[in-house]
Amino acid sequence: MTDIIRVVDLTKDYRKDKFVVPALRGVDLVLHKGEFAAVSGPSGSGKTTLLNIIGGLDRPTSGAVDVEGRSMNNLDGAELACLRRDRIGFIFQAHNLFPVLTALENAEYVLMLQGKPKGERRDVVRALLREVGLEGLENRYPRELSGGQQQRVAIARAVAARPAIVLADEPTANVDARTAGGILDLMKRLNEEKQVTMLFSSHDPEVLKRAKRIFHLRDGKICAPPSGIETESDGS
């Protein structure tokens, strides 16, 4: 299987005043193409930090991250920006849609950055919004959509450019349990149908159940998941 993400001995320390706070302490993980995996762990365990570093949003203190065999350590800011634009999709906890853009424009944002012609990107995005159940809502602004609908737009934006991996940081944290289930089902469907590798973080056991593989973080280290957290593959 092709490695999409390879993380080797990753550490990250934050400086707060005079103190050094370790967020990650020697994390190793490999993610293969088409996987639907989760990072679990309690608040402050380092989930967001790990996802930020894998996504090239933050630099590690030490260790290495390779995306599709390409080391991120050697990339400068502009190269990292290109890598994020072309190969990594992001879904944020707070939806983080642009309030001045419609659902359609939000979803096509990355395609626009890639310089895709307007007609082409509109076709792609309209189809995608139909797939995520937002047909007819394309011209609504985020404030005119529910939390769940906003997160669906964010998912469409993340997968529109056909990235190698989609990183979702607690994508269900701001929605109710029913909507959360729907969002995870949608992500899983896209993962299966489009073969988009997905890595999401959560501490909700119900959400984590849908993952095929779980990396459990505790105090910045990957360890065995606590009892009660089962993956879909465990159950099957």
Place this chain on the structure above:
Amino acid sequence: MNTADLALRNLRRNRKRTAITVASVALGILFAVVYASLEEGLRHRLETEFVGLLAAGHITLEHPGYRTDPDVALFLEDSVSLGTSLRNLPGAEEVRTIVAVQGVIKSAGGSGLVEIRGVEPSVESRTSPLPSLITSGRYLEDGDGPQIVLGERLAARLRVSPGNRVILSMADVDGLLTEVLCRVTGIFRTGLHQFDPVLAHVPLEFLREALNMPPGSATRIGVLIGDVRIQSRLVRKIRDTIGNGSIAIYPWQDMMPELDVLTRFVRTSVWILEGLLLILVLFTVWNTMLMSVLERRGEFAVQLALGTPPSRLKRMVFLETAWIAACGALLGAAAGGWLSRQAQVKGLELGWLLGDRIPFIGLGLPTTLHARVTPASLLIPAAVVFAGVLCLGVVLMRRAARTPVAESLRGGRT
């Protein structure tokens, strides 16, 4: 959805903040334009009316010895041909020929020292505000003979009014005492203490004859120019054309250093005020725009996270500032121009605040300020504030592009 469109949408999204920022820029420009126009108006008035009243012209030609010894024997001989060649110089609007002499004035009611000026009445009507300052009787007219107009305080001392007769005693070109009888035609009030108690105007020809001066002679020739900025160039030109040592040429600043100081003072104080205003405007705009950038750190972080090049983000923030600056500049210049135009036409009356006249280094300034709207008074303040706001835009766009992505997205979570 290009960057300009996105910038406009961002401005529309927070209409109140955009309106406040545009209003700050517009108000700053409005005040700056009104200040600049009032300064331009006051300076123009000082450099035209006051120069017309206090001096022969913007450039004065006289005998080299006349300034230290104002004797009528030190006259310029052929003022007619000199006047013609001066009139033909580019930029010269009017040429005044004057004979000035000091003497004693007597009436049945009193006597006093007098500064007599022989003038051409029609030229005076065009170049000096004095004919419009007549409070009783009338000003001189071409063809008048032994007639005189007097300052109000001098007339009061002599106890004369229009129609009364006075006697002028003065030394002629040969140094001999001569006396002439004149009839008072009018009385003027300038409000200037150096004029109203001592100044009198008589027809030029009449005074020449009375002083036994040759026809065409004059003690002073003044050149009035429309655009005072060309003055130095014109002085050089006159020096090149007729400068042979027998004629002294003075700019008005040499003739009236007090007025020069006043115009410099007015200009400097307005510059200082305008500078302070600019700082105030930029500070307000900076605060509002910085708040906007800081509030949107999360949004910038998402844009950067999705792969937006920092240059695109910079362009967007700069365009937002540029829109605000352009709208504010247009509004401010339009409103400032309109207000200044009103102050130009109607005048700004400060008499209720400052009394009859504003005394300043021996000059009595009028209390009605008339603005003067010029391209410079309108465009320079607008351009300076516009450029200042654009500079802020450059700082803000850099700040936006340096948004720490992970930190801004994390919001404290790890």
